[in-house]
Amino acid sequence: MKKGCPFGTHRVIEPKGVLPQPATKIDNSMEIYDNEILIDVKTLNVDSASFTQIKEEAQGDIEKIKEIMMSIVAARGKHQNPVTGSGGMLIGTVEKVGPALEGKTNLKVGDKLATLVSLSLTPLQIDEIKEIRKDIDQVDIKGKAILFESGIYAVMPTDIPENLALSVLDVAGAPAQTAKLVKPSDTVVIIGGGGKSGMLCLYEAKKRAGITGKVICLGHSEKSVARVKNMNLADEYFTADATNAVEVMEKVKEATNGEMADVVINCVNVPNTEMASILAAKDDGLIYFFSMATSFTKAALGAEGIGRDTTMIIGNGYTKGHGEIALQIMRESEILRKTYEELYA
Amino acid sequence: MKKGCPFGTHRVIEPKGVLPQPATKIDNSMEIYDNEILIDVKTLNVDSASFTQIKEEAQGDIEKIKEIMMSIVAARGKHQNPVTGSGGMLIGTVEKVGPALEGKTNLKVGDKLATLVSLSLTPLQIDEIKEIRKDIDQVDIKGKAILFESGIYAVMPTDIPENLALSVLDVAGAPAQTAKLVKPSDTVVIIGGGGKSGMLCLYEAKKRAGITGKVICLGHSEKSVARVKNMNLADEYFTADATNAVEVMEKVKEATNGEMADVVINCVNVPNTEMASILAAKDDGLIYFFSMATSFTKAALGAEGIGRDTTMIIGNGYTKGHGEIALQIMRESEILRKTYEELYA
Numbered sequence: 143m144k145k146g147c148p149f150g151t152h153r154v155i156e157p158k159g160v161l162p163q164p165a166t167k168i169d170n171s172m173e174i175y176d177n178e179i180l181i182d183v184k185t186l187n188v189d190s191a192s193f194t195q196i197k198e199e200a201q202g203d204i205e206k207i208k209e210i211m212m213s214i215v216a217a218r219g220k221h222q223n224p225v226t227g228s229g230g231m232l233i234g235t236v237e238k239v240g241p242a243l244e245g246k247t248n249l250k251v252g253d254k255l256a257t258l259v260s261l262s263l264t265p266l267q268i269d270e271i272k273e274i275r276k277d278i279d280q281v282d283i284k285g286k287a288i289l290f291e292s293g294i295y296a297v298m299p300t301d302i303p304e305n306l307a308l309s310v311l312d313v314a315g316a317p318a319q320t321a322k323l324v325k326p327s328d329t330v331v332i333i334g335g336g337g338k339s340g341m342l343c344l345y346e347a348k349k350r351a352g353i354t355g356k357v358i359c360l361g362h363s364e365k366s367v368a369r370v371k372n373m374n375l376a377d378e379y380f381t382a383d384a385t386n387a388v389e390v391m392e393k394v395k396e397a398t399n400g401e402m403a404d405v406v407i408n409c410v411n412v413p414n415t416e417m418a419s420i421l422a423a424k425d426d427g428l429i430y431f432f433s434m435a436t437s438f439t440k441a442a443l444g445a446e447g448i449g450r451d452t453t454m455i456i457g458n459g460y461t462k463g464h465g466e467i468a469l470q471i472m473r474e475s476e477i478l479r480k481t482y483e484e485l486y487a
Numbered sequence: 488m489k490k491g492c493p494f495g496t497h498r499v500i501e502p503k504g505v506l507p508q509p510a511t512k513i514d515n516s517m518e519i520y521d522n523e524i525l526i527d528v529k530t531l532n533v534d535s536a537s538f539t540q541i542k543e544e545a546q547g548d549i550e551k552i553k554e555i556m557m558s559i560v561a562a563r564g565k566h567q568n569p570v571t572g573s574g575g576m577l578i579g580t581v582e583k584v585g586p587a588l589e590g591k592t593n594l595k596v597g598d599k600l601a602t603l604v605s606l607s608l609t610p611l612q613i614d615e616i617k618e619i620r621k622d623i624d625q626v627d628i629k630g631k632a633i634l635f636e637s638g639i640y641a642v643m644p645t646d647i648p649e650n651l652a653l654s655v656l657d658v659a660g661a662p663a664q665t666a667k668l669v670k671p672s673d674t675v676v677i678i679g680g681g682g683k684s685g686m687l688c689l690y691e692a693k694k695r696a697g698i699t700g701k702v703i704c705l706g707h708s709e710k711s712v713a714r715v716k717n718m719n720l721a722d723e724y725f726t727a728d729a730t731n732a733v734e735v736m737e738k739v740k741e742a743t744n745g746e747m748a749d750v751v752i753n754c755v756n757v758p759n760t761e762m763a764s765i766l767a768a769k770d771d772g773l774i775y776f777f778s779m780a781t782s783f784t785k786a787a788l789g790a791e792g793i794g795r796d797t798t799m800i801i802g803n804g805y806t807k808g809h810g811e812i813a814l815q816i817m818r819e820s821e822i823l824r825k826t827y828e829e830l831y832a
């Protein structure tokens with residue numbers, strides 16, 4: 143049996159010397175290396191930015207969506223959207239555990255797990271696309287995938303239904319980072335607060351900012367804002383187009399008596415919202431970009447361009463215990479769980 | 488006289504509602520609004536990533552470089568490279584100060600200044616390109632530019648020659664951020680430590696990490712590493728290709744006895760170095776991406792992909808007092824000043 147590198151570099155076909163994520167093509171043959179885990183895949187949860195792009199390209203047509211997905215995997219050996227660069231995650235059952243992992247992992251054949259590493263680096267083979275749940279970005283397939291030694295995963299909880307857990311785990315990084323960044327009495331703006339990750343961030347932000355803090359939800363549609371308001375997830379709510387930086391600034395100014403936010407968390411799924419995030423924050427504020435549609439240069443040059451000393455963090459999808467933190471919200475908040483079940487499960 | 492917005496939104500032609508930096512076209516007519524400053528431009532200092540791209544496209548040909556630069560400004564009303572998205576800065580003399588700025592600015596007609604906001608958002612008109620100093624990314628022109636009310640600048644120091652000051656101010660954000668991020672006894676890796684921003688970062692890092700810390704310089708060419716070694720700017724030195732993540736990891740591992748870095752500062756001018764930066768850092772380390780060639784998704788998904796809890800910061804070119812911090816290095820370190828004069832002035 144062939145020996146593998148913990149990061150999966152042994153699967154990289156091109157370019158050489160890079161890791162599987164930045165690689166343009168990886169080997170998706172399903173014979174495992176000694177430190178790999180073979181997964182029998184049930185469902186793909188495609189990243190929101192990626193799936194939005196695919197649906198647009200396919201003009202909503204199911205067969206065309208299937209075709210695009212199959213061609214991505216055929217070209218790259220993984221489901222990494224060539225336009226957005228992003229992936230998603232998957233649910234499946236452990237089929238084989240490489241011998242070199244013995245004593246290193248608790249996983250055993252038959253365990254049901256969700257991979258928490260991106261599909262953009264996961265060797266994947268799709269035999270058949272069975273069902274596409276267009277509105278919740280989930281795709282049932284017949285196929286296999288490989289989890290590398292360094293790959294993170296969550297064993298599926300028994301008290302939370304599978305589809306619900308998958309939806310929550312997909313965006314687990316956002317609430318877990320919110321929990322780390324928000325301090326008591328902070329003023330927090332969540333841009334895209336009505337979305338899947340946004341709602342979890344609102345919940346965590348309110349918990350951490352506490353009674354002396356203020357959590358503000360910026361939503362796009364009246365509908366999502368009304369939904370969040372019903373759940374009482376924030377202290378203030380308004381609708382705005384986050385690509386309109388000046389509009390957002392004026393509305394945050396009003397909601398904060400001109401003080402602006404200590405922490406801004408960007409959870410949208412559209413480009414060109416960097417500037418609104420910067421203008422919503424205090425001069426020495428902190429911005430967390432969870433949105434994969436964020437442009438590095440637009441953020442860096444945008445802040446410099448108006449002489450702002452804001453700290454801007456790249457939304458690392460992983461932080462310690464993120465799966466547990468996110469799933470815990472479903473146990474704590476009955477209303478959020480109900481909403482999540484209705485919308486995403 | 489027309490009233491302007493502090494951020495210059497009144498100059499945006501398309502798309503509407505955005506700020507001048509993300510705009511694809513801005514108005515570069517040189518009649519000022521009431522809160523603008525008109526500058527008689529002497530020299531453009533084109534951003535390194537941008538100039539590298541332009542030189543490559545022109546295959547080094549001076550006339551072709553001129554053509555590309557003129558066409559960028561003709562299309563966008565500003566010198567924002569459409570491929571890299573980045574700009575640079577300029578030096579010039581104040582020609583007019585809008586009446587609404589009275590009492591708000593110390594600038595007066597005749598003052599010599601460097602704008603510290605990016606050219607990627609500065610209305611610019613080039614009448615003539617006079618001289619291109621290809622090796623130091625500087626271009627002398629006859630032309631005018633506009634500084635917005637929120638635009639930052641530095642009045643040129645009298646004890647440091649103009650070209651030298653310009654070169655230092657161009658990358659001022661990097662050493663100033665290094666000064667903020669590095670703590671006593673930190674292990675610091677500067678990727679691209681032999682470059683213009685890299686050398687200043689090494690100097691600041693060594694000052695802040697102190698005698699109990701360790702500063703490691705990763706350079707690309709033997710030449711730049713030898714230069715930095717001669718100046719004694721770091722504690723350890725090695726050459727590596729930062730696009731080869733695994734090579735960098737192995738070498739940092741060796742230099743740190745397997746402990747890896749608390750702080751990694753990325754100062755390269757080429758793409759695909761996110762993964763090397765992540766692998767050079769400790770699991771709970773901090774990475775500062777000053778390089779404008781950084782990809783947001785590659786960094787975010789890269790860290791997640793290998794389950795790393797690293798904090799990754801977007802290199803905001805501005806931080807309070809950055810101009811002063813960077814110029815001060817030229818006063819403190821004779822040898823660095825000499826090297827800077829030789830290479831960039």
Ligand SMILES: NC(=O)c1ccc[n+]([C@@H]2O[C@H](COP(=O)([O-])OP(=O)(O)OC[C@H]3O[C@@H](n4cnc5c(N)ncnc54)[C@H](OP(=O)(O)O)[C@@H]3O)[C@@H](O)[C@H]2O)c1
Nearest residue numbers: 191334336337338339362363366383384410411433434459
């Ligand atoms: N860093 C990571 O590891 C990671 C992991 C997963 C996802 N993500 C990224 O996180 C982002 C959000 O994901 P999600 O699953 O939460 O998406 P989602 O449920 O689709 O939510 C997106 C939100 O953005 C809002 N929005 C859209 N256009 C807007 C505009 N112009 N102005 C203001 N708000 C606007 C939507 O508002 P309405 O509902 O009102 O229309 C919605 O609430 C995506 O970019 C995704 O790629 C990152």
Ligand SMILES: NC(=O)c1ccc[n+]([C@@H]2O[C@H](COP(=O)([O-])OP(=O)(O)OC[C@H]3O[C@@H](n4cnc5c(N)ncnc54)[C@H](OP(=O)(O)O)[C@@H]3O)[C@@H](O)[C@H]2O)c1
Nearest residue numbers: 536679681682683684707708711728729755756778779804
């Ligand atoms: N955030 C901001 O506001 C801001 C402002 C200015 C500049 N920047 C950015 O900062 C970056 C650096 O600027 P600079 O002026 O310092 O550039 P520079 O002087 O050209 O330095 C670039 C360095 O990168 C090194 N390098 C190139 N390819 C490499 C590779 N494959 N592996 C390892 N090292 C490699 C070079 O090494 P050798 O010398 O050994 O060849 C050089 O030392 C650029 O991307 C620029 O766009 C950002």
